[in-house]
Amino acid sequence: MDYTDLYIDGAWRSGAANERFDVINPSTEEVIASVASAEISDADAALDAAEVAMKEWAARTPRARSEVLRKAWELMTARLPELARIITLENGKAGADAMGEATYAAEFFRWFSEEAVRADGMIAHAPASGARIIVQHKPAGIAVLITPWNYPAAMGTRKIAPALAAGCAVIIKPASETPLTMLALMPLLEEAGVPKGLVNVLPSRKTGALVDHMLHDPRVRVVSFTGSTSVGRKLLHSAADQVLKPAMELGGNAPLIVFEDADIDAAVEGAMLAKMRNLGEACTAANRIYVHVDVASAFTAKLSAAMAALKVGDGTDPSVDVGPLVNADTRDKVAAFVSDAVAKGAKIEIGGSAPDGKGYFYMPTVLSGVPETADCVRDEIFGPVAAIQTFTEQEDVIVRANDTEYGLVAYVFTEDMKRGLQVCERLEYGMVGLNRGLVSDPAAPFGGVKQSGLGREGGHEGMLEFMETQYISASW
Numbered sequence: 001m002d003y004t005d006l007y008i009d010g011a012w013r014s015g016a017a018n019e020r021f022d023v024i025n026p027s028t029e030e031v032i033a034s035v036a037s038a039e040i041s042d043a044d045a046a047l048d049a050a051e052v053a054m055k056e057w058a059a060r061t062p063r064a065r066s067e068v069l070r071k072a073w074e075l076m077t078a079r080l081p082e083l084a085r086i087i088t089l090e091n092g093k094a095g096a097d098a099m100g101e102a103t104y105a106a107e108f109f110r111w112f113s114e115e116a117v118r119a120d121g122m123i124a125h126a127p128a129s130g131a132r133i134i135v136q137h138k139p140a141g142i143a144v145l146i147t148p149w150n151y152p153a154a155m156g157t158r159k160i161a162p163a164l165a166a167g168c169a170v171i172i173k174p175a176s177e178t179p180l181t182m183l184a185l186m187p188l189l190e191e192a193g194v195p196k197g198l199v200n201v202l203p204s205r206k207t208g209a210l211v212d213h214m215l216h217d218p219r220v221r222v223v224s225f226t227g228s229t230s231v232g233r234k235l236l237h238s239a240a241d242q243v244l245k246p247a248m249e250l251g252g253n254a255p256l257i258v259f260e261d262a263d264i265d266a267a268v269e270g271a272m273l274a275k276m277r278n279l280g281e282a283c284t285a286a287n288r289i290y291v292h293v294d295v296a297s298a299f300t301a302k303l304s305a306a307m308a309a310l311k312v313g314d315g316t317d318p319s320v321d322v323g324p325l326v327n328a329d330t331r332d333k334v335a336a337f338v339s340d341a342v343a344k345g346a347k348i349e350i351g352g353s354a355p356d357g358k359g360y361f362y363m364p365t366v367l368s369g370v371p372e373t374a375d376c377v378r379d380e381i382f383g384p385v386a387a388i389q390t391f392t393e394q395e396d397v398i399v400r401a402n403d404t405e406y407g408l409v410a411y412v413f414t415e416d417m418k419r420g421l422q423v424c425e426r427l428e429y430g431m432v433g434l435n436r437g438l439v440s441d442p443a444a445p446f447g448g449v450k451q452s453g454l455g456r457e458g459g460h461e462g463m464l465e466f467m468e469t470q471y472i473s474a475s476w
């Protein structure tokens, strides 16, 4: 791996304490890189650099910022296979999944190059006083970005691109399992014209202390986090001390509902996407699959056949459909969910085991008759296990789907669009896929309600997360 040091102020540094940590290939369990681990003084250096860079960047015209972002999209698009390979090596996901992520990640630069010139304000007459109400958006300040391992490229670019479009500088703390992709992106951003100090990357094994330190620096104004709800809660507590602007993309527990009038083939295709994209290691993964009793056996048979047809193996092999889970803990957690569900009465239709040998693999699994008391109904499975339950009444399935503290995404399959839209409106989720197993789109506002998060990424809303609204009351 070419880039394994900290990236601060446009330069590669080994870190103040000269400490390093290993990155493991989940397919082979081999060490693929030794990465520098940032200390508090490295964070201070990054903050100093970000402060200087942001002054000049925020003063540039929106068009000038937009053109740098557009160039980043062009360069990234030209190098998708290289980036996809690094994603596969450190995260394990199969080649096609990694290419899908790299493409999606690059699209945020294109989308936000287009949004950079559209931070529209407004002017109006105050109804009572007749004064002018002028509203404008300004860059909020330095943003600290913390990203998870499941999308090492896209969860970063979904934050970097809107922050830069808004005029902010950023410091990124990538997940320790997968820091290499974000580091590999930096030379490309330099080539696109991103000035030194504007984007800094700090891998670290002292995560909690490092992030907490940055969130208490008065120059930081935004904390944007993607990861688990438990860590999100901690960050919200830290962010409260300086009343930072928080953007929180947290956990999910997505229901996928198949009504009796659904096109079953389309529902199976949608369920495969919603469940198996990224091997189920996604906040958007269909966690609870509710199928109407009249179509449950047909749906289960077709889904099991589709899951059984997937080839499991090292993601660098182009014939492989699904790779390993990211680490042993994640695999063991998936295995425990399956054992628990089976002990409580679920039936294994296919899969249900981890193959012998190296790598954190788990076979694509379909469980039917999963009881409401199973742990996987309450918690994110984060793995290749489709947990099927049945229902008879529409009202009952809506209540069950909403019975969770999460509210990121839900999926609904029906051929009756009136019913579909009525059900979508009743679901307490930030996003709903109606006859679709994929909702992520750079042009759409991604995000959840309840304990799945605060704020939105992508769409028109994404850039505003990095801006403050200023209102000027004027008379002339």
Ligand code: NAP
Pocket (backbone or CB within 6 Å): 146, 147, 148, 149, 150, 151, 155, 173, 174, 175, 176, 177, 204, 205, 207, 208, 209, 211, 212, 226, 227, 228, 229, 231, 232, 234, 235, 248, 249, 250, 251, 252, 282, 283, 284, 380, 408, 448, 452, 453
């Ligand atoms: P995680 O354990 O919450 O870690 C995410 C990031 O937070 C990593 O960079 C991690 O660093 C860092 N972190 C851990 N403890 C921290 C602390 N005390 N203070 C500051 N930062 C800390 O989550 P994960 O296991 O990587 O990712 C899986 C979770 O992310 C799932 O719950 C999934 O649903 C969620 N997710 C949500 C979305 C969304 O858009 N809503 C998208 C993807 C994933 P280290 O790696 O160094 O520990």
